[in-house]
Amino acid sequence: MAEDPYSVLGVQRSASADDINKAYKKLAKKWHPDLNPGDKAAEETFKQVSAANEILSDLEKRGRYDRGEIDASGQERPQQHYYREYAGGEDGARYRSSAGFEDIGAFSDLFGDVFSRRAGGARGGGGARFSRRGSDAQYRLEIDFLEAVTGAKKRITLPDGGTLDVTLPAGVDDSQVLRLKGKGMPGTGGAEPGDALVEISVRPHPVFKREGSDILVEVPIAFDEAVLGGKVEVPTITGRVFATVPPGANTGQTLRLKGRGIKTRGGSHGDQLVKLTVVMPDLVDAELKSFAEEWRQKHRYDPRRKLKEQA
């Protein structure tokens, strides 16, 4: 099913022909498959945008669409073969340019050869020396959530019985890799040793979740606290604090505790986000029941109004 061409182009139904043309050009530039060679979805979006423009750029078709005489699908045009389909193949090879990466590969043994060969030049071989830098050693280190947040010193026991001390910087994140210079395998022929690469794995915490440098916590509040507001005790990564719940708070509402998050590399701190959940008492007693009945008489409201509008 094709979508409404106005919403595809993101214009009002009252948009002028000029607005439509501008909106189309903007989206077409963004989504043309040849300007997005690796993005498969771009072609589909570009087709939709073009089909929408097909209808809206033609006064007669636009009128017929507005009157409901035609639907949004328009006619299929013969499929265009985009250049990107050929550009990677043998046929496209003579157009491909290597001008963009001479600087990247110039000093690398791996790429330097490739590029200089292409340019028709030859690389002189260096004199042979029998020394070789030691290879890097890889380790994995599992740490607690709070150790990752505050930083910690850990000791890894190596397979050969030796140990390796690792200082975790505050705010280290899951799957981050720390490099310990010179702590890898020894070099040969007087060359320097390799490095130790320590991949960090952070155990999840039952209460705290991490999002970038922010900490997320879900905190239940009683319904009277939700109605009247007040101070509630909230755990943070540095201890308990009181957070102010505004009167009329609701489930899903989020409070931001500035600077209570994780220390960033720049030295500043993220925030803690407190997501509120309103919780009813375990037991609804007669008093609460009669209050609710009385309240309902005068103040009935429909929390599902929006839901009904949408589905």
Add this chain to the structure above:
Amino acid sequence: MLSEREVLARVQRLTVTRLRVWVKQGWIRPAAEPEPGFSEADTARAALICDLEDRLGFAEEDVPVLLSLIDQIHGLRSELKGIIEALDELPDDVRATVRLRIAMRNQSL
């Protein structure tokens, strides 16, 4: 190989004048050997230039800039593909080291 006439028939909005100008500018480079003519890639490239000028509203003087960038991207993509395929053939531990190195680089940026 396609003749000029066949290319014109395949690409909407393409005229013989436009095609000849583009060939003269070097934006499209039809083969001279073994037989002269246009390939599928040349044809798709002509359709691309039509799109750039007609549908996307770029000026004629923008086209060589865009083509040059697109050609560089495909050059890079092709080179990258070659590197990835070469890496795929290496033993697991070597690939793990490469992966780790890349992760480290991304981190230190």
